[in-house]
Amino acid sequence: MSVWALGLNHTTAPLDLRGRFAFALDQIAPTLQSLRSSFASGRHPQVEAAIISTCNRTEIYCASEHIALDHTVGWLAESGGVAPALLRSHAYTLHDDEAARHVFRVASGLDSMVLGEAQILGQMKDAVRAAETVGALGTTLNQLFQRSFAVAKEVRTSTEIGAHSISMAAAAVRLAGQLFEDLRKTRVLFVGAGEMIDLAATHFAAKEPKSIAIANRTLERGEKLSSRFGGEAMRLADLPARLAEFDIVVSCTASTLPIIGLGAVERALKARRHRPMFMVDLAVPRDIEPEVKALEDVYLYTVDDLAQVVQQGQANRQAAVAQAEVIIDAGVQSFMHWLGQRGAVPLIQQLNAQADEWRAAEMARARKLLAKGESVDAVLEAMSRGLTQKMMHGAMAELHSGDAASREQTAQTLSRLFLRKER
Template identity: 45%
Template sequence: MTLLALGINHKTAAVEVREQVAFTPSQLEAALAELRALPGVEEAAVLSTCNRTELYCVTDSQGEGRILDWLGRFHGLGDEDLTRCAYHYLDHDAARHLMRVAVGLDSMVLGEPQILGQLKDAYQAARQHSGLGGELERLFQHTFAVAKQVRTETGIGENPVSVAYAAVSMASHIFDDFSDSRALLIGAGETIELVARHLHEAGVRELVVANRTRERAERLAGEFGGTAITLNEIPHALERADIVISSTAAPLPILGKGMVERALKKRRHRPIFMVDIAVPRDIEPQVGELSDIFLYTVDDLHEVIEENRRHRQVAADQAESLIEHGVGSWQHERRVRGAGQLIRRYREQGEGIRAEAEAQALAQLARGEDPQRVVSRLASQLANRLMHGPTLRLREASGAERHDVIAAAETLLIDPSAPSQDA
């Protein structure tokens, strides 16, 4: 079986494409069930964030095509749309990719810490919905250990800069003084929590958190002295907001062009800075066409992110080295496990031969045959049956000039310390 990592990310596809293949939390159970039901797919996990959708599977040699076809069918996309922007990795390359993702080396913001938590969530979801078997279970656990080592031994996580930080940093280029600004945050997840923290530390005048459930909004807003509202109250809050940053898991946009137009009239066209971090997007793209609206998506944060990348490159190089060691360790353990299965089958075969020979010898003894002759016959039968298969295949290998097989057989079968008949 083959380990496969298949997906698209911010490097291969624009947000317009990524949002079409994103999985909402409510879709994960059905998606994992369908993936596992595909012919040849034994294990599966799904990672879906604003910057990437990736499928990790243990499958047969034909699995990649089936899985890519399934991804298109699940989201109603044509094969060409996905093939243009999809990438895939196999076996040790797939393991390396997963480890690089886990430590933030493949992220838009180099070394950003959120992806590890998102990956752990994907792992737990796959476990909960029976997507994991031994292969992916061991790979994820090994990956988490490597990620912990990278965070401990390098500076990749020092002064963490996330997409949330980049969004607030971009806002600071427009608003010289946050103490005069009011912010509306839509969502109550980890990203919005980071945004709220950065804005609070920057001294924003007023913070409003809008969420589908008021309770979650209240918990987050209360931490930073803000106000909590539901999504239905957004139109009124929008009239007072100078900054709007949104990151939810909603399948459809929350802010439409008409709602924003009405808010601008109430504001007498005072400008609003908006950042849509969500994938799928929370803010209709047409909102960006309005005068006095400065709308940015997660793909527009590159300048801030590139500055972060330059500062972290030394730590990233150290992380790459640790990951290579981690991949090598994983490959070694995988080979050992593969040999373990072969050893178990070989010992079971030998045990079967032994048990059969023993039963025959005991039956002969029970009939009163001479014990010395029975033991001698038992030893001869065991030796002949154990040597017959390897001897036959060695002759075949010699005739086919398979010198590699013959050399391996000498290592495996000949014990230099064993007594010889000539001794």
């Protein structure tokens, strides 16, 4: 059995390319079904699969008897509408121990834009549940992910990997504080109501802004989140008309197209008499049209723009990183040992089946002898001798066949198997 991974992240691919391969959580199940169907039509009918998709990465993990990286690359390229060569130039492909090491590092927060951040672990668990729901997660990938979660837990409890981390939300607050002298005088709008917006709203609310509003496609969900911060909820359709009211706009939705366009922002700036607007687009694909960044009175930051801020203090975490890598190395070795043993499972099953067949035959023979009146001791002696002969017959025949070199090798193997001294 082999495992392989195909992915692109914030270090290998620009934001707009990552946006082509971003899958919302409710898209994961049908996307997995499409991927597995593509394998079934070729030479790899039985493939386990899982997809992790966040604002910083999209990764496909697969397991099968034979690695099929080229097929995986072709399928993902087609789904994103790009040439396979372009995808390969921005992607990474890993297999077996390299794939295991990568997923362990991702779960532990070592491969994140925010070193040591914990949000990725929840996103990975969501991805695993989605794969389980459609029956795409077999024994091998389930073992890989469960071990990655265990390694991540050990890294976080045994090291200080997340002690100095700065979240994307905290970085946004820090940048907003550089533009506005007093955040308590600002009006903040959050577009979306997912986990990232929840986190961002929590950080901004701590600065006690003048007002908070949540714009969401589903008003009920927006109201639920806004009530926690004493804010108001509004429909997404009302956003263009009310955009001018807000000094700070933070957006993160699952929309496949921008929902805040250049024209809407231009009209908002005119109504604001060109008072500055601070905008943060945490979505992949983008929620805010990239042309907005060129406007004179707008300060627009994307997830990639925040990279420099969130990496501050990274030097303080290098000792923790070294400790984490040791834990991950041990986890990789353990998984590869388990994976290697999985290759012997069919043989073990065949041996057990053969032994059961011999046992059943000797039991049937023993019952017949007992029915004829044979003594119990004689029957037990005959049954034990019959089992022994059946077990040793193949080994003895192999020992007497072949040339001298093969007989010597067989003799060493049989000695190791049958003449072991119990410790």
